[in-house]
Amino acid sequence: MATGCEEQTPVAPDDGALPGAPITVTVNIPWNDFASNLEVFGGYGSAEDIGQGVLAEDFAGTLDARTLLRFGAYPRIATVQDTTGASRPDSTLTILGGRFVAFFDTIESTNTAPVTLALGATTEAWDQTTVSWDFAVDTINDQRPWTEVGGGLVNPVAQATWDPSAGDTAVFVLDSAQVAAWADTTDLSVGARLDILDPGERLALSTAVLRLDARPSSNPDTIIELTAATRGSTFIYSPFPQPPPDGVRIGGAPSWRTILDIGVPSVIDGIPDFCAVVSCPHTLIPGEISYAALVLTSRATEAAFQPTDSIRLDVRPVLNRSAMPKSPLGVSLIVSPFGRTVQPEAFGAAPGVEIEIPFTGYARDRLRGTDTSGNPTPETLALLSVIEPFSIAFASFEGPLSAAEPYLRLVLTIGPPVELP
Amino acid sequence: MTRDGIRLVKTVPAVLLASLLGAAPMHAQSLFNAAGLGTPVEALDGRARALGSVGIGLPGRSIMPTDPGGLARLGISTGIMAASPSWVDYTAPGDRSGSFQGNRFPLMAIGYPVVGGMASIQIGSFLDQTYEVTSVGEADLGDGPVRTTDLFTQDGSVSNVNLGFSRPLGQRFSAGLTVGRYAGSLDRTLERTYGEEDEAGNIDTYVESGVWAWTGWSLTAGGSADFENLRVAASVQLPSALDGNASDETRGSDRSFSLPVQYRMGATVTVGPSILVHGSAVLADWSDAQDDLTDSFASTGNGFGLGVELSRARLLGRDAPLRFGFRRVGLPFALQDESVTERTFSGGFGLVLNESAGVVLAGLDMSIERGLRSSANLTENFWRATLSLMTSGF
Numbered sequence: 001m002a003t004g005c006e007e008q009t010p011v012a013p014d015d016g017a018l019p020g021a022p023i024t025v026t027v028n029i030p031w032n033d034f035a036s037n038l039e040v041f042g043g044y045g046s047a048e049d050i051g052q053g054v055l056a057e058d059f060a061g062t063l064d065a066r067t068l069l070r071f072g073a074y075p076r077i078a079t080v081q082d083t084t085g086a087s088r089p090d091s092t093l094t095i096l097g098g099r100f101v102a103f104f105d106t107i108e109s110t111n112t113a114p115v116t117l118a119l120g121a122t123t124e125a126w127d128q129t130t131v132s133w134d135f136a137v138d139t140i141n142d143q144r145p146w147t148e149v150g151g152g153l154v155n156p157v158a159q160a161t162w163d164p165s166a167g168d169t170a171v172f173v174l175d176s177a178q179v180a181a182w183a184d185t186t187d188l189s190v191g192a193r194l195d196i197l198d199p200g201e202r203l204a205l206s207t208a209v210l211r212l213d214a215r216p217s218s219n220p221d222t223i224i225e226l227t228a229a230t231r232g233s234t235f236i237y238s239p240f241p242q243p244p245p246d247g248v249r250i251g252g253a254p255s256w257r258t259i260l261d262i263g264v265p266s267v268i269d270g271i272p273d274f275c276a277v278v279s280c281p282h283t284l285i286p287g288e289i290s291y292a293a294l295v296l297t298s299r300a301t302e303a304a305f306q307p308t309d310s311i312r313l314d315v316r317p318v319l320n321r322s323a324m325p326k327s328p329l330g331v332s333l334i335v336s337p338f339g340r341t342v343q344p345e346a347f348g349a350a351p352g353v354e355i356e357i358p359f360t361g362y363a364r365d366r367l368r369g370t371d372t373s374g375n376p377t378p379e380t381l382a383l384l385s386v387i388e389p390f391s392i393a394f395a396s397f398e399g400p401l402s403a404a405e406p407y408l409r410l411v412l413t414i415g416p417p418v419e420l421p
Numbered sequence: 422m423t424r425d426g427i428r429l430v431k432t433v434p435a436v437l438l439a440s441l442l443g444a445a446p447m448h449a450q451s452l453f454n455a456a457g458l459g460t461p462v463e464a465l466d467g468r469a470r471a472l473g474s475v476g477i478g479l480p481g482r483s484i485m486p487t488d489p490g491g492l493a494r495l496g497i498s499t500g501i502m503a504a505s506p507s508w509v510d511y512t513a514p515g516d517r518s519g520s521f522q523g524n525r526f527p528l529m530a531i532g533y534p535v536v537g538g539m540a541s542i543q544i545g546s547f548l549d550q551t552y553e554v555t556s557v558g559e560a561d562l563g564d565g566p567v568r569t570t571d572l573f574t575q576d577g578s579v580s581n582v583n584l585g586f587s588r589p590l591g592q593r594f595s596a597g598l599t600v601g602r603y604a605g606s607l608d609r610t611l612e613r614t615y616g617e618e619d620e621a622g623n624i625d626t627y628v629e630s631g632v633w634a635w636t637g638w639s640l641t642a643g644g645s646a647d648f649e650n651l652r653v654a655a656s657v658q659l660p661s662a663l664d665g666n667a668s669d670e671t672r673g674s675d676r677s678f679s680l681p682v683q684y685r686m687g688a689t690v691t692v693g694p695s696i697l698v699h700g701s702a703v704l705a706d707w708s709d710a711q712d713d714l715t716d717s718f719a720s721t722g723n724g725f726g727l728g729v730e731l732s733r734a735r736l737l738g739r740d741a742p743l744r745f746g747f748r749r750v751g752l753p754f755a756l757q758d759e760s761v762t763e764r765t766f767s768g769g770f771g772l773v774l775n776e777s778a779g780v781v782l783a784g785l786d787m788s789i790e791r792g793l794r795s796s797a798n799l800t801e802n803f804w805r806a807t808l809s810l811m812t813s814g815f
Contacts (some may be wrong), residue, residue, distance in 0.1 A: 018573045019716060022613055022627060024560035252711065291562075291624040335623075360625050411562055413627035417672035418609045420633060420665045421457055421714055 003314025005201070024290070027274050029265060029408035031400045037261045037380075038400055041325040042241045044255040045127050048234040052105070053205030054392050055117070055196040058235065059110070060303035064133075065237035066151050067194045067205050067218040067393070067421045068126060071182050072231040074212060076407040092217035093226070097177045097330035099211045100157075100172040102194065106164050108204035108308045108391070119172045121156030122182060125188035133238035151193045152238060159197070168206075179212060185231065202304070204391075237392065241305060248296060248397035248406070250313055252305065253389035259309040259318055262321075264292070264367040264408070269320040278414055284367060291411035292363030293356040294381075296397040297404035307344035307393035311385070314339045318380035330384055333359040339358050339386035347395055355397070356409060357383070363410070434498070450507045450523045452799060454552040454575070455762060457710065457717040457754025458663070458678060464528040464581070465815070466503050466809035467786030471769025472728030473571040473746025475703040478645070478654040478687020482781070482811060484530045486543045487685055489597025490645035490654050492587035495532050495539050495813075497780065503528040503809035511801045519620025525549070528809070537587025543599070550607055560615070569623070570614045577607030579635045579663065596644040603637035603663055609673075631671035637663040637680070651690040658683040679709040681722070681753075695733035699746075701726050707753035718758045724750025740773045744788070755796055765792035765805070782810045 047054075053067030069361070077091040100119055124147060126136040135145040136152060146152040157178055162170035184190050196203055210228040241252070249256040268274060269281035294315070300305065317330035334340055346353040365377040385395075398404040433564050441536040451460045464486055472479070476487035483491040484501050530543035559566040582604055587597025610630035617623035643656030660680035667675050687701030702725040706780040711719040728746030735741055745768050752761040769788030773781050786809045794801040 018556050018571060018611075019609075020611065020629075021556065021571055022611070022629070024569065024613070024615075025561070026561075026563045211797045287628065290613075290624075290627050356536075359625055360623075411624055413612065413613055414629070415613075415629050417674075418611055418629050418631040419673040419715070420607070420609075420631075420676040421717055 004225055013232045015293055019109055020418065022413050023277060025274055027268060027271060027410045027412060028295075029410065031405040031407060033265055034312055034408040035260050035262055035400070035406065038248070038258065039099040039260075039324070040247075040249050040254070040256060040258050042243060042254060042256045043251065043325065044257060044384075046234070047236070047253045047389065047392070048128050048232065050253055050389055050391070052207075053194065053233050054235040054237060055194060055198045055205060056201065056304070058199035059202040062239060062302075063202065063237060063304035064150065065202070065235055067233060067235045068122065068128070068131060068151060068191055069194065069226050069233040070128065070191045070231040070294070071209055071210055073185055074183050074210075075226045078214070078216065078224055078226060080219055080222065088218065090216040090218045093214040096178060096213045096215060096223070097176045098174045100174055100192065100208065100214055101170075102162070102170045102172070102208045103206045104162060104164070104168050104170070105204035105206045106168050109164065109202065110308060111164060111203065114161050115201055115203070116161050117170055117172075118157060118159050118195045118197050119157045120192050120193045120195070121157055122152060122154055123189040124152040126152075126186070126191065128232045128234055128257045131145065131234060131236060132234045133240070139366070150238065150311065154193050157192070159221035160336050174210075179210070181382040182210070188208040194307055205233075206225060221415045231406045235392070241302060241394075244396065244399070246401045247299065247399040248313070248383060250306075250383050250395045250397075251311055251385040251390060252394035253392050254392055255385055255388040255390075257382050257384040259308070259321065259324060259380055259396040261321075262366055263287075263378050263379065264363050266367060282414070284412070288412045288414050289360060289364050289367065289410060290413045291358065291409070292360045293408050293409045295408060296355045296357065296406050297354060297402070298342065298351050298353045299396050299398050301347040301394060301396040305393050306348040307391065307395065309344055309346070311342045311344065311393070311395045312339035312387070313355070313357060314384050314386045314393065315359055316360065316382050316384065317378035318382050319378055321380040330378060333362045333381075337386075342395060344393075346399065352404065407409070440452070450509060450525065450549060450803070450805070451794060451801060452509075452511055452552060453752055453754070453794060453796075453801070454550050455554065455557065456752075456756045457714050457719055458541065459548040459754070460752060461552035461722060462525065462527055462546040462549045464543070464547075465790045465807070466501060466528060466767060466811070467807045468744065468771060468809070470505075470790060470805075470807040471744035471746055471767050471786065472699045472730060473748035473765065473767055473789035474687060474699060474727030474728060475685055475701045475724060475748070475750070476687075477594075477643070477656055477685045478652060478689055478701050480647075480652045480689050480697070480698060482813070484532050484541060484543070484811075485528065486530070486545050486581065486583045486585070486599055486601065487656060488641035488645070488654055488687075489585055489587050489599045489641055489656055490595045491643075492539050492541055492585060492597050493595035494534055494645070494647075495587045496534070497813050498531075498533045498815055499809045499811060499813045500531045500808055500815070501528060502526070503807060505805060505807040507803050507805040509801050509803040511799060513799050527807075535586070535717070538568065539588055540588070541583070541585040541599075543581075543583040543585065545581045546578065547581045547603065550575055550577045550579070562624075567615050568617055568681060568753060572612045574610045574612075575607065577605060579603055579605045581639065583641070585641075593648065594644065594646050597642070599641040601639040601641065601661075603635050603639065605635045607633045607635065607665065631673040632668040633665035633671065633673075633676075635665055637661045639680075643685075651688065653686075653688045655684070655686040657685075676713065678713045681705045681707050688704070695731060697730040697732060698729045699726075700778075703750070705753070707737055710753070714754075718755050719753055720751065720755065720760050722751050722753040724748065726750075734770070736770065736772060740771070740776075742771045744769045744771070752794065757797060759797055761794060761796045763792055763794045765790040767791075769807075777814075780814065782814045783810075785810045789807070
């Protein structure tokens with residue numbers, strides 16, 4: 001009797017009892033039938049936000065880039081073994097000199113051969129957030145150009161060679177006077193500028209530290225090594241790319257966003273393959289959209305800004321287009337928190353790759369006019385990088401005027417209403 | 422009356438009342454639910470099941486909606502509740518077979534003496550409609566074929582809520598009238614999923630569903646007559662159309678289905694000091710519903726049953742009549758143009774739990790049926806148990 005209380009829905013053994021099977025059909029909607037008003041906006045975030053540096057000298061015949069850094073306070077105390085062999089803290093340290101150690105991203109860096117780097121000390125006050133190739137400070141009511149573009153005049157400190165086949169680090173030897181000069185954390189002109197001297201390469205600097213040689217008072221015969229981390233870093237570059245007149249741009253530092261208005265067609269007609277299997281004109285209902293994606297075709301980015309690592313794309317609703325470029329954005333329409341990943345070759349050596357950015361739920365809401373909570377569905381979408389900014393490189397796609405213009409890919413499942421038997 | 426007996430008598434009516442206020446769901450017990458309006462589920466108690474009855478003409482206490490005349494013979498307040506689990510094995514062409522099980526509560530009722538007769542409230546099952554079916558195919562989405570899985574789920578039933586009154590007409594005759602309202606709902610959902618099973622794809626599931634509420638009315642009139650060794654009874658049920666009203670969110674349309682007039686007759690004869698022989702039959706021509714159906718076939722639901730009761734058997738010192746029966750009833754709907762029948766052999770017993778001054782205050786009836794439902798493409802062998810608990814004098 002107890003087992004009799006378990007309910008099991010009987011499953012019919014064949015499809016004779018399956019009423020009204022739907023059909024599945026794929027439809028590609030051309031740009032003019034679903035989208036309009038494409039615009040590209042730049043300036044989101046700062047190169048400082050990346051936390052990495054970029055070095056370039058006439059890369060791709062155009063790009064120059066330098067990295068600016070500031071160092072944090074040096075360690076004032078260290079635990080050392082005194083002359084009796086006992087370990088105890090020593091706060092009377094004499095710094096004798098040190099090394100500037102730069103760590104590079106070997107994947108993002110373009111060089112395979114050794115390159116020569118130059119380290120200099122900045123001499124002009126610069127603002128870490130707003131600094132650019134032309135301006136040391138560029139905030140509201142305070143715009144100060146460099147005395148010499150590209151980071152101003154610097155005092156040369158040292159040169160070093162980085163060979164990527166030997167490792168990911170480059171080491172610059174510092175004397176005690178330079179180490180002491182960089183210890184001042186209150187002077188906004190104090191900092192380091194790292195340049196690449198060899199032309200034609202673009203390097204990605206992961207991080208840099210100061211290794212300090214110090215003599216403890218408790219054991220003067222011993223030299224200990226202390227580490228001072230950077231307090232902040234940014235990079236400046238030239239030329240700054242201009243907005244594309246006819247395409248889609250996503251990424252970069254500061255970042256680029258592309259926005260466009262979306263209107264999912266409520267009636268589908270005139271598409272021969274579709275009308276061959278579905279009675280046309282067909283009035284589309286939200287529940288019939290099983291999949292919707294914006295399909296973009298990649299094109300080669302300007303050589304200086306071509307990605308060397310994967311680009312992760314995101315798409316979000318623009319909540320108030322009239323407030324662009326400052327409109328807030330809605331939540332991501334892409335399920336994966338890593339966005340839509342695109343290999344870098346799509347924007348360099350192998351352009352013309354179709355990239356689908358799915359937004360099925362949004363397409364349904366857009367067709368319905370409201371989301372499932374009854375709120376109006378924004379008609380504008382922003383295409384952007386998952387992390388802004390993420391890299392100096394950006395992704396480029398064909399625009400509406402191109403032969404490979406963006407289109408809307410719909411997978412529709414169309415069936416009759418379920419009726420009583 | 423024992424202490425336990427008192428507790429039983431006081432408790433069961435409360436359970437019945439709660440059940441009446443919130444009608445218990447009735448679940449599927451046959452794959453033939455996929456045809457037409459489903460499979461009829463009769464509101465019978467354990468005694469009727471054991472005797473192969475169609476629910477009319479049984480002597481003694483009877484509170485089934487199919488026998489309005491018999492209701493007058495109750496005499497005192499009476500309540501009944503029945504549960505009926507079943508276990509089904511099916512076979513179909515292509516070596517396809519399987520099994521499932523389910524439980525339903527086909528009958529809940531209370532009768533109470535009023536103005537010289539008996540008034541009753543009865544909730545009975547009428548049509549069982551739950552089933553699901555899966556179909557696997559392929560769709561070309563431009564990047565090659567993708568597996569599609571269509572799952573159609575139908576969940577619902579039609580029940581019948583009745584208000585009745587019956588009274589004796591002299592010493593031998595009684596007559597009753599029952600007004601019933603069809604209730605229940607039907608939820609039909611078709612889902613198409615894309616990709617391999619257990620593999621989350623980025624193509625959303627297509628869902629098309631509809632919910633309908635069942636409404637309709639029925640009027641059942643019946644009478645019975647008692648002679649020295651014979652009870653005879655007959656009833657006729659006059660239904661309205663069964664209307665399916667779509668909910669606001671349903672794209673499907675409202676529909677209306679013709680229901681047949683159902684004639685029932687039964688008789689029980691005492692052939693010896695402890696032997697009762699029972700026979701009953703039902704006539705119901707469902708073929709008028711054919712015009713209302715789109716993808717299935719309707720035929721007749723005629724049937725008959727025969728049974729015998731050995732009334733002097735005892736169990737644990739109490740009266741425990743033994744019963745045996747056979748029944749053959751046609752199912753009104755089929756997926757193909759054919760007739761489908763249900764045949765059962767049954768056995769069971771009754772057990773008096775509490776009796777006072779010759780009046781049974783509490784008793785149960787149990788039956789076990791071994792049955793067969795067969796069509797050209799589907800055969801079901803099933804076991805069905807029915808347990809009903811009746812209390813009186815509350």
